[in-house]
Amino acid sequence: MSDYERVARRLEGYGEVATELARSLIAIPALDPASGGDGEAKKAELVRELCTALGGVELEEHRAPDPRVSAGHRPNLIVRLPGRDRSRALVIMSHLDVVPAGDLKHWSSDPFTLRVEGGKLYGRGVEDNGQGLVSSLCLLRALREEQVVPPCDLALLFVADEETGNQHGIGYLLEHAAPFRPRDLIVVPDGGEPDGSMIEVAEKSILWVKVTVVGKQTHGSTPDRGVNAHAAAAQLIVALEELRARFDRSDPVFDPPVSTFEPTKLERGVENVNTIPGEHAFYLDCRVMPGYDLDEVLAFMRGKAAAVDAARGTRSEISVVQRQDAAPPTPVDAEVVLALRRAVKAVYGVEGKAMGIGGGTVAAQIRRKGFAAAVWARMDETMHGPNEYAILANLLGDAKVFAHVLLGPG
Template identity: 25%
Template sequence: MSVTTAGKAISASVASRAGEMTDLLVELVRAPTVSGDEPAAEPVFASWFAERGWQLDRQILAGTAMAESARGAAEPRLAARANLTGWYGRPCGRPVLSVNAHYDVVPVIDEEDWTDPPFAGTARGGAVFGRGAVDNKGGCVAALFALQALADAGVELPFDVAVEFVAAEETTGVGTVASLEQPWPRLAAIVMEPTQNAVVTANSGAVFFTVGIDGRAVHTSVPWRGEDALRKLVAVYEALHRFGDERAASCSHPLMTHLPSPVPLVVGKFQGGGWRAALPAHATMSGRVGVLPGEPVSAVKEAVEGILAEVADGDEWLRANPPKLTWDNDGLSGWEMPLEHPLVEAMSAGRGSVGLPARFEGLTTGCDAGTLRRAGVPVVVFGPGDLARAHSPNEYVLETEVTEAAVILANALVAAGERFVAGDWS
C-alpha cells in the first residue's frame, strides 16, 4: 500500500482516536518514571499492547552485558528496570525498523514553580501538562498511535517494526546501549525526541563533566589566611565560558546556522561552601560541552583539560592542588545522515502527507541517536513538541503536535516500506 493510498485512512484513524491519545498521554504522565525508577509506566504499556494482542517484550537491564560496564555500574536498581519492546503485531524474523522512545524523565527540582502538580497529567486548553509530557511521553504516544493507524488502515509492511521504550536516557543512556544487545538486525531507527516534527539529520554530541576544587577553610574574618575554593572555581567557570564562546564563533554546521552555537557549553550545577561564616573549602560544578558531527570527543576533552591546566598554572594554590576533573559520561559523538538516505526520504514523505514541506534541522542536545549511529544504525530524530519546554516548570505538549507526529510517522513507515521493496535501501 502506497503513501497516497494509505494516507487518508491513516489520517482518519488518528483523528478518530485523538481522545484516546490524550487519555493515554495523561495516564503516562501520571506514572512517574524519573530516571532510575521507571517501572511505574510498565503496566500502562503492557495494557495497551495486550488490548491489541500485540507482542511486548521486557529486557531486564540487570541481565545484559551493559550492566557489567562502568556505565552500567553507575546506574541503580538495574534488576527492577527494563527496556520494553512493543511490536507492530508480532515479529516475523525480518529486518527491524526501530522506533526508539525513552520513557524516563528528569527529576522535579522546582515544584513550587508549577501551576499544577508535576505528575498530575493535566489536560487543559488543547495541551497536556506535566513532567515528561513533551520529553518524551508525547513521543511515546505518537509512536503507539502511528502503529494503530497502520493497523486501522490495513497496512502490511515488508519489515518488522518495533517501538523500543528505553530506560536511563536522561542519565547515562545505558538503556539504548543494552537494547543493541537484542539479536535482531536493525534496518534503521527513528528516535523520538521533541523536534517540532522536523526531521533531524545532524546532531552535535555532548560530553558531561564535573570540576571540583579543594581550598582551605578559615573564619571569614581572616579570609587571607585560607584558600577560597569557590572563588577559584569561578575562575575555571569563566575560562570555560570563554572557551565556549570561542567554539560558538569558530564551529559551524550547515543545518545549525540558525543557532547561536552548534556546540553549547553550559554549567548547570554550581555548589560551594557550607557555612556563611567560613571560607569555602570545597566547590564543584557540573556541565556539558557540545561536540560537532565528525569531531572526536577526545579532542574536546583534551581542550577542556588544557583550560583547567592553564588556570591552575596561574594560581599558586592550584598548582599544588589542581582542579579535579571527572568525565561523567563517555561522550556522545555528533553524527549526521545524508539527505538522500531512504530513511530521510521516507520521513520527508511523511511530512508531505500532512502538507508540510521537507524540513531538515540540526539538533544540539545529546540523545540516544548518537549511540545508535555509532553502532552503524541509520538514524533520524523526530517527534512532537518544542524541546525548550522540556526540563522546565509547566512542561507541556500540544495535543495537535502529538496527533500530527503520529500521522507523519505512520506515513513515513509506509514510505520506508515502498523504498525497501524497490531495493533502494542499503
C-alpha cells in the same frame, strides 16, 4: 487511495482514541526507583495488552533485572508489525518512565489524572514520552484497522529507564537483544520544536570540570606574604578563553555552530574583604564539537593552568565532574533524515532541518553502536515542568508523519 492516505484519514478520526490512550497511560506513574518509584512494569503490561488486542504483531519482552522494584525487573518491549520486506524496519522508540511531578502547588490539576483543555492534554509524562507512546500506538492501530501491510516492518520499542541513565532500558536492549538492524530507519520522538522543524542528528560532547587554584592565604594588607589564588584564577579564566581558538571547528548543523567553554559555577571564597584568598575554585561547562578528543581539551586546560602556576606560584588542579563523549552524528543525508523531511513537509507544511544540540539525548547510545537515529517530534517541550502538556493535534500529526515515513506518499 494510497495506503498512506487511508491510514492518514483513519488517524484524523482518532482524537478520542489518542485522548483515552493518554489518559490510561499517564494514570500509571512509571517512576524510576532512583526517583522513589516502582518502575514501569504496570505501564508495560498495559502497552502489551493494547498491542496484543490489535492482533497481527510479534511481541518480545526483554527484562532488565532490578531488585529495587517489586517486579524485580524493568521491562523493555519490542512490538513488531510484519511488513513485506522483513529485513528492515521503521523503528519508533519511546520510553515508558516519567520524572516525578515535582511541587504539586505549581500544578493546576492532579498530574496523574489527564486534564483536557483547549486542544491540550495535561499531565506528568503526557509529552515526555507519552506523545511518542500515543502517536506510535495510534499508527499501529490505524495500520491494523486499515489492514495495511507496510513495505517494511514497523517496530515499536517501549523502553524503561530513560530518565535515570538508560542502563535498564535501551542500554540493556543494546547489550542483550538486537533491537536494530543496519538498514532500519530509527526515530526517537522525544524532543523537538513547536513547529516540528527540528530533526536532531548530532550532539556535542559534554565536559564539566572543576578548577581549583591553591595559593596561600594572608592578610589583605600584606600580599607579599601570601599567594592570591583569586587573582591567579582570574588570569586562568582569561587564558582558558584560548580554548575557543584552539578547538575552533564549526558546523552549521549546531546552534551555536561552535564549541563553547564557559566558566559558570563559583565556589564560595573568603567572607571578608581584608583576606587574600588561599584557594579559589570555579567550574567550566564545555560543549565540544563531535570529533574533538576531550583528553586533548583537558590537556590544553592543564597546560594553561601550569603556565599560570609557574607565573604566580599557585598550584592548580583540574578535575572532571561530568564527561560525555559525543557519539558520531547521524549524517544529514541519512535515509531517516530525508524521509522525515519529506513527511514533515507533507503533513505539517514545514521544512525540516537537521540540527545538532548541546545536550545529550538517548539517541547517542544508538549512534554509538553505529546506527543512524533521528530525534524528532512536534512539541512545545514542556517536559519535566509543572503543567506538562501535549497538543492533541500533534499526537495525531506525528502519527501521520510516521505513517508517511513508513508507507511513503503512495
